[in-house]
Amino acid sequence: MPALTGSPYERRPPxxxxxxxxxxxTVSWRTAVAGFAEVFHAQWHDHAYPGHAHHTWTLPVxxxxxxxxxxxxxxxxxxRSGVTRLPPHVVHP
Numbered sequence: 001m002p003a004l005t006g007s008p009y010e011r012r013p014p015x016x017x018x019x020x021x022x023x024x025x026t027v028s029w030r031t032a033v034a035g036f037a038e039v040f041h042a043q044w045h046d047h048a049y050p051g052h053a054h055h056t057w058t059l060p061v062x063x064x065x066x067x068x069x070x071x072x073x074x075x076x077x078x079x080r081s082g083v084t085r086l087p088p089h090v091v092h093p
Contacts, residue, residue, distance in 0.1 A: 021045075049093045058086040069093045 028040040037056050061083050068077030069092040
């Protein structure tokens with residue numbers, strides 16, 4: 001029987017996909033905008049932030065992805081881009 005070449009039955013080296021883990025990134029800075037203390041921009045792929053509170057209003061802005069926390073035993077999850085707000089001294093992750 002002749003060798004099968006140029007067909008799906010031809011011997012080929014094994015396929016090896018290289019998948020790199022996503023990179024987490026964070027940047028923060030103080031701002032001169034009245035009413036805002038600082039800006040914090042983060043891109044996390046598998047992160048659970050420890051519970052904490054702020055002395056000022058907090059405006060979480062979701063560019064892409066999901067952000068969520070439990071406040072007063074209620075789930076508050078933002079599943080699309082947008083801005084939410086947290087009052088001062090509210091413990092949240």
